[in-house]
Amino acid sequence: MQTSHPRDTRQAMDDPSSDLNRCERAELACAYALQALPAGEVPAIEAHLASCPHCQREVASLRPIIDRFVSWPTDVLRPTTSLQARLARRIAEQTGKPPVLPPARQGEQTWSEPEWEQVAPGIECKLLATDTDRHRVSMLVRLAPGASYPAHTHAGVEELHLLDGELWIDEKKLFPGDYNYGAPGAGDERVWSETGCTCVLVTSIKDVLR
Structure with a gap:
């Protein structure tokens, strides 16, 4: 059986990244940084961030990654119009409602299913x-x-x-x-x-x- 030395425990407590210092709201802070938090929970987590150094570091560490995604061309992340149209038609078949087709994008070549x-x-x-x-x-x-x-x-x-x-x-x-x-x-x-x-x-x- 292994035992921890008191000095190791003190070092872990001094380390901001240690699990011993991890705030129970750290995951909510990450969701806030990713803009994935429900609107009703945003005010509470913003108030918490103002007084929690650990969560402030969590959010700050995510900022460079999020900024890289924001700078990507939107066409890289967005599915093609033809794929969106096929998904819309499949959803319409399952729900019985008219399909909501996406507008054609400027410069995009449209593809339609060829006939036999x-x-x-x-x-x-x-x-x-x-x-x-x-x-x-x-x-x-x-x-x-x-x-x-x-x-x-x-x-x-x-x-x-x-x-x-x-x-x-x-x-x-x-x-x-x-x-x-x-x-x-x-x-x-x-x-x-x-x-x-x-x-x-x-x-x-x-x-x-x-």
Whole structure:
């Protein structure tokens, strides 16, 4: 069993940061410094701060940190308008009230959810991004059960990640979570799904259908 020396106790009492000297209202003082205290409790803690050196030190030690946050650009801390809009719509669905949508910010590019488009019988695509300089697209592709994609030759790298269902690429069968790499110049004779499937596809817009 360890015992403390009286001299150690005196040193701890003289140390302003020691737990022995910690004021029971120190946490309220920190909340006050962060402007997180309810308005009704502010007058009482301000009166306490006027007479408590320990809490005064607590607040003073937090000031530099708080000032750094205040100097940050507000766009770093504020969610995008599209995220706020999605949250507003979800809240509206749960509460049954009209959504309160945020106003568009000046200079901010708005993003809207793309729609599924039928590009061939049993095949739908949702375009996510287009790189015109590199002639590449990223998209979600959905095949209905029994649907097949025409034979084609890759003009560039083709990357496919299967999200759900099963997909055949020639003699290779993919399951959810599988990844397939198609080299430039290589070809797929038959791409089809017996069960129906959804995948993420990143490929060239110059692939050649055969």
